Amino acid sequence: MSNEIAATNTQQAAFTTQRVTFQSAGETIVGTLYVPTGVDAQNAAKAVVVTGAWTTIKEQMPALYAERLAQNGMVALAFDFRTWGESEGSTRSLENPEMKITDIEAAGRYLASRAEVREVHGLGICASSGYMATAAERTDIFRSIALVAPWLHNQPIVEAVYGGQDGVNGLLETARNAKATERSTGEPQLITAGGPEGSDALMALDGYYSDPSRGMIPEWENTFNLASWTGWLNFDGVRAASGINEPTLIVHSEAAAIPDGAKEFYESLTAPKSQVWLDGVTQFDFYDQANGVDPAIEAVTAHFERS
Template identity: 55%
Template sequence: MLKILTLAAATAVALGSSAFAAPRVERVTFASHGEQIVGDLYLPEDMDPAKAQPALVVTGAWMTVKEQMAARYAREMADRGFVALTFDFRGWGESGGARRQYEDPGAKIADIEAAVAYLATRPEVSKDRIGGLGICASSGYMVTAAAKDAAIKSVALVAPWLHDAEVVEQTYRGKDGVARLEAAGNAAEAAYRRTGKQAFLPAASLTDQRAIMFKVPYYTEADRGMIPAWRNEADPAFWRGWLTFDAIQAAPRLHRPFLMVHSEAAAIPQGAHKFYARLTGPKQELWLDNVTQFDFYDGAVPVEAATDAVAAHFRTTLGSAGEAGQ
């Protein structure tokens, strides 16, 4: 079912929401492919430890750490009664991994599966009621993991970046633009293999045109995404792996209940429409009117509207705390 919600209506939803108790946050560690992963586990403040809880793995945009938009959404989901895990992928933030600041779709998919497996060991979690919430670029990683990992029982995406080769060309200035980025990535990879040393570019900048994200908000704003925990660098060797990653191919194989929250004013909505059309399982979508990609990360009204919808989806598909489950 398609729903379109204006900002005025979303504001009414937000203002009408109940007040929530602050969640507790526990630092956790687990392993993924021999490396230590560091995460934050958000626990509802009023959680009954004797009752099994539905739980979520929450992942954020590319090149980010757990304290950015993933933390905002995990806290919101814990406010709404869910155990929520955020973590730093290998090579990012506090997690292990020799190669740093390198966007690797395959590795991140594997880390999501490791996070789900870890949640299943937690005594407060119903191991058969674990869902995945992906934001922006990690949406593609989340759906790919869910398409093959039966432990992920339900999926929700917010402002999803979902591309295939066609959408990549539309996004990165055609075949020539894609070829230029791939060439830059190949050169960086060749240098890394030759020297064993990484060369970094700014991940985001308002002034440095070499930045992967040039003249973008959020990451360049100290009161938003430009936080001390985030290292503003990226290894440009990632380009080929990113550009050839196909998130849309997962759609026909994803049979879990699915919700998508997006806006035509946010990033590559054509990819989201393409993905949604190819889904064969139970699905719902909510399109918010005139919400930018970055406002989905921390804007009070869009976040409230998105998390209310996501919570309703997971309550329907995973149940509430204390319901039957292992």
């Protein structure tokens, strides 16, 4: 039997979905709101902003986690960041940490405005963990946050991952050239985001991003804007830890991406904190496989309920 978790049929599940829109920095964000059956203005519930890995959209791993949280009685919001999916943006497929942090804050405020919402929590998966952590550091929107399979890098980790200072400088030069070309032509400089091993994709890895039954879904543009390297490589997701006041949970595995960043982040946390480390669970397992998603949802749900 496959270990993959199939998407829930909303007509059979104990929740309904709504297409919603809200504003972030003057642009329209499109999201899907998951509301448990029986939750309304007279019976408000906890709510969670759910964000996914870099380059991804709301229909990928955020949808699965939002569905599972809704099944556990929590309102959940998955949305497309600006320049991704259905949301607006002046360019396309731009992995811009500052923009995404702003969008998370806007999503949290939107959830807090809903009559069926009692309080707001945040769940960041993979790269968006750093964005979620920074939004929590900067605002008091979230009652607590949880980070699943967090990709949390700082400058030493960036250099280790991307070929040292020379490798980083080369990618920053690529970004500068891409920005200049887009300014002169009006066309964003896009490459393929995900593909099979041996391809020329940014993430040339067999599995989630190259499998049509998993992350390679029709809604995904599967592109990466080369101008993204500037913001991505200069972003420090570890730094926010010391300024976070909200109770924080980390769910990770030594077999997943850059566990050292998560450990450094956790050590720097002064807020109430807890962690769950799973054995042999890969980064992609956390996106849609039972061995990653099931224990992550169990831990995250318990964390939000205690908070």
